[in-house]
Amino acid sequence: MSRQPGQPQSPAAAEQAQPAVAGISTTAVHAGEDRRRAHDSITTPIIQASTYTFANTAELIDYHEGRIEREEYGRYGNPTVRAAEAKLALLEAGPDMPAAALLCASGMNAITSTLLAMLPTGSHLILTDDCYRRTRQFIQTFLVRLGVQHTVVPACDYAAIEAAIRPETRLILSESPTNPYLRVLDLPRLVAIARQHRVKTIIDATFATPYNLRPLHQGIDIVIHSATKYLGGHNDLLAGVIIGRPGIISALRESQGITGGICDPHSAYLLLRGLKTFALRMERHNRNGLAVAHFLHNHPRIARVHYPALPDHPDHLIAMEQMRGWGGVVAFELDADMSATSRFIDRLRLPYIGPSLGGVESLVEQPSLMSFYELTTEERLAIGIRDNLVRLACGIEDTEDLIADLSQALDDKDVIRLA
Numbered sequence: 001m002s003r004q005p006g007q008p009q010s011p012a013a014a015e016q017a018q019p020a021v022a023g024i025s026t027t028a029v030h031a032g033e034d035r036r037r038a039h040d041s042i043t044t045p046i047i048q049a050s051t052y053t054f055a056n057t058a059e060l061i062d063y064h065e066g067r068i069e070r071e072e073y074g075r076y077g078n079p080t081v082r083a084a085e086a087k088l089a090l091l092e093a094g095p096d097m098p099a100a101a102l103l104c105a106s107g108m109n110a111i112t113s114t115l116l117a118m119l120p121t122g123s124h125l126i127l128t129d130d131c132y133r134r135t136r137q138f139i140q141t142f143l144v145r146l147g148v149q150h151t152v153v154p155a156c157d158y159a160a161i162e163a164a165i166r167p168e169t170r171l172i173l174s175e176s177p178t179n180p181y182l183r184v185l186d187l188p189r190l191v192a193i194a195r196q197h198r199v200k201t202i203i204d205a206t207f208a209t210p211y212n213l214r215p216l217h218q219g220i221d222i223v224i225h226s227a228t229k230y231l232g233g234h235n236d237l238l239a240g241v242i243i244g245r246p247g248i249i250s251a252l253r254e255s256q257g258i259t260g261g262i263c264d265p266h267s268a269y270l271l272l273r274g275l276k277t278f279a280l281r282m283e284r285h286n287r288n289g290l291a292v293a294h295f296l297h298n299h300p301r302i303a304r305v306h307y308p309a310l311p312d313h314p315d316h317l318i319a320m321e322q323m324r325g326w327g328g329v330v331a332f333e334l335d336a337d338m339s340a341t342s343r344f345i346d347r348l349r350l351p352y353i354g355p356s357l358g359g360v361e362s363l364v365e366q367p368s369l370m371s372f373y374e375l376t377t378e379e380r381l382a383i384g385i386r387d388n389l390v391r392l393a394c395g396i397e398d399t400e401d402l403i404a405d406l407s408q409a410l411d412d413k414d415v416i417r418l419a
């Protein structure tokens, strides 16, 4: 198919125009975007269109017969969104593995769309316990209503995972690293169990990103990310992405054409722009996370630090082996009660108090007062959320500044007095 200069790229052209990319930073900058763009602009344009028009009936018939590739209607595809999808597929899978990506309205939409499309009534799903709260809620309320059963197993308990498999089990879903305790799954071990029983595996790798972990290369069937976090990287968009073999992704794309949870072109543009610096940002997030974890680990006012690179983390060896870095999120417990822990958070000057992670600005939260506020202390303890737990999502600030800030807050007399 020929493309006139100045015309937006077609889906096929986007794939054919790949530069010979190799490294992750080169991929993040160049992959997925046509080398020659509309109006010779260096940026991929935001194609703000709900529908795409046909010159005549013959062109419409050619489109239906697959003789030309082009867009039809905004719910079925958009050139800006396709460029972001192509970049993400290459970032996750690399050039040698056939893979495709589907962008969704949010990370939660990516999760719910995948589960709805892949789990028929009467089927069964296994999910690990340390996970994003809304994922658990969706499975325990919506899927149960649709006649889909589930079993929750402890993260990294492989005997429990295998024991939970039934004849009707279709999927095993886990995060890695998990939220908030950063448990790291032994992916080849999980894949071996799943394959033996013909069960598919899904990893929500939001906390890892393709910079730190490559689940598809370990045999995982589907990877999901909340692109709202590290992939977008600037706390300014919501999006989710599903990545896997092209056959699975095109089936999910067909479902999205019906259910409608698309990513809008503005968010796709912000994502493309954020991804340009993805590798640079991850390098700094990793460095900050590691340095802060070590600093806290050695601080007398800290009872416990949860970070996979620390030797006392339960999955330390797996994490060292299977991950390139361990990300910017550090969970830790103060040697203090609920209110002294809040006082510590209020004394911090650099991180903003807020949910989320993965943006350039550091964010801090006390999970018991953020995502789990409406639960009682007992209900929180039942799912492992203690009142003295803090989750710090390191941004890309200077490492020394983050540590100096933590240090002054921990040494504050009011914090100590209240403990």
Ligand SMILES: *Cc1c(COP(=O)(O)O)cnc(C)c1O
Pocket (backbone or CB within 6 Å): 106, 107, 108, 109, 132, 175, 179, 204, 206, 207, 226, 227, 228, 229, 238, 239, 240
């Ligand atoms: C944030 C997050 C989600 C949900 O993503 P949204 O983009 O907020 O919908 C899912 N899983 C994990 C691990 C997350 O951190």
